[in-house]
Amino acid sequence: MSGGQFDTINRERLRGGHGVKWGALQSDVLASWVADMDFGTPPAVRNAISEVVERHDLGYPFWRGEDPVIEAFEARMNSLHGWNPSPGRTRIYTDLIQVLQVMIEHSTAPGDGIAIHVPTYPPFLATIERSGRRIIPLPMVDVGGSWGFDPEGLTGRLRQENCRMLVLVNPQNPTGRVFTAGELASLARTSEELDLVVLSDEIHADLTFDDQRHIPFASLGKDAESRTITATSATKAFNIAGMRCAVAHVGPQSVWDALDSEPLDYFGQPSILSRVATVAAWTQSEPWLAQLKATLSANRQIIRLWTHDLPYEVKHYAPEATYLAWLDLSSAGVDQGDPAADLELRARVRLSQGAEFSQHTAIDTTAFVRINFATSKSNLLDILGRIRGATTRPAARAWSEKSCVF
Ligand SMILES: Cc1ncc(COP(=O)(O)O)c(C=O)c1O
Numbered sequence: 001m002s003g004g005q006f007d008t009i010n011r012e013r014l015r016g017g018h019g020v021k022w023g024a025l026q027s028d029v030l031a032s033w034v035a036d037m038d039f040g041t042p043p044a045v046r047n048a049i050s051e052v053v054e055r056h057d058l059g060y061p062f063w064r065g066e067d068p069v070i071e072a073f074e075a076r077m078n079s080l081h082g083w084n085p086s087p088g089r090t091r092i093y094t095d096l097i098q099v100l101q102v103m104i105e106h107s108t109a110p111g112d113g114i115a116i117h118v119p120t121y122p123p124f125l126a127t128i129e130r131s132g133r134r135i136i137p138l139p140m141v142d143v144g145g146s147w148g149f150d151p152e153g154l155t156g157r158l159r160q161e162n163c164r165m166l167v168l169v170n171p172q173n174p175t176g177r178v179f180t181a182g183e184l185a186s187l188a189r190t191s192e193e194l195d196l197v198v199l200s201d202e203i204h205a206d207l208t209f210d211d212q213r214h215i216p217f218a219s220l221g222k223d224a225e226s227r228t229i230t231a232t233s234a235t236k237a238f239n240i241a242g243m244r245c246a247v248a249h250v251g252p253q254s255v256w257d258a259l260d261s262e263p264l265d266y267f268g269q270p271s272i273l274s275r276v277a278t279v280a281a282w283t284q285s286e287p288w289l290a291q292l293k294a295t296l297s298a299n300r301q302i303i304r305l306w307t308h309d310l311p312y313e314v315k316h317y318a319p320e321a322t323y324l325a326w327l328d329l330s331s332a333g334v335d336q337g338d339p340a341a342d343l344e345l346r347a348r349v350r351l352s353q354g355a356e357f358s359q360h361t362a363i364d365t366t367a368f369v370r371i372n373f374a375t376s377k378s379n380l381l382d383i384l385g386r387i388r389g390a391t392t393r394p395a396a397r398a399w400s401e402k403s404c405v406f
Helices: 011-016 043-054 068-081 096-107 122-130 154-160 181-194 222-227 253-260 272-284 286-309 339-346 354-358 377-391
Strands: 030-032 090-093 113-118 134-139 163-169 197-201 228-232 246-250 324-328 349-353 368-372
Touching (some): 030 368, 096 197, 096 228, 096 246, 113 122, 122 134, 122 354, 163 181, 197 222, 286 377
Parallel strands (some): 113 134
Antiparallel strands (some): 090 246, 324 368
């Protein structure tokens, strides 16, 4: 495997494919929005897919014995996190949005409250809203040096609001926080007191930086495991989001029983390709993941330096995980009604619009944008340079990594 996979990207290849990230844009706009990476996929994943294609093995899936995706998930949780998922309690799904929809349906009733940290992954807010349940936002606030939430009085507030479920996104999107053992323990206490079902989305768990340690919520103890649905996939860390294969380990007995009474076709059927890709990612791609994380870590530092060097203040805390950076542009020279749209127009860069991450709540994140930094260094510098150019006076010097002072 060459480092070249991370050093350079081929914009023409990306624009010419079927991926929405680049395909949906005008030809002079740089893509820094949807959470796909520009790096391609691990060699073992490509080989596994090619072997299936060479065998013309594209029929309905069948494996004798345990599904290899579930085996790979259970082994990975054990080896990376010391958590042993209960055997026989994991199912495969096509994606995490599907998991959320199914679990809302089977563990809450219309009108119930569902707590979730906000800002958060926009389709989750849209899904809760559409389901007729009530979003109870847990605001991610500036706690001095990082984003965090206030556990003080949380149990009482959630009781009052008839909360029945907690949707935990950890590592968190878009702030990139990796919740600490203390933060998770406080959420576990609240969940136990209120008898909540916890849906723990751990899709970004492989993408932690430095000495950050991901702790599966279900690993906190017997009670936590018995009320937690752990949902994850290989799609973010190994760049195979279009494959559509995810897993959910279901702790709550009542939810498991309810799911068991559904017909199999209710759950959809991830393809052979998606399953062999997931297994190859989870069992044969650690060297690729290590190289990826080194690249992302360097890019994260470039963004940090860039924000320090800007002639106006941008609130930004370097993410502890993910390849996403959450930036407050309220002091920047951009249209404060929709910074992302303004930057697409003037900087020719597509970012994720901040307002979407707090939709259907009273929290206002209009002044924010989310940058996807899973790209080559030179493309990232181009993106940041364009944003700087559009948000400062035309006479401002062009930004380069070397020009940073702080
Ligand atoms: C926190 C989080 N959960 C879920 C998803 C989407 O997962 P899926 O494509 O499996 O629905 C994303 C995608 O970016 C995400 O960031």
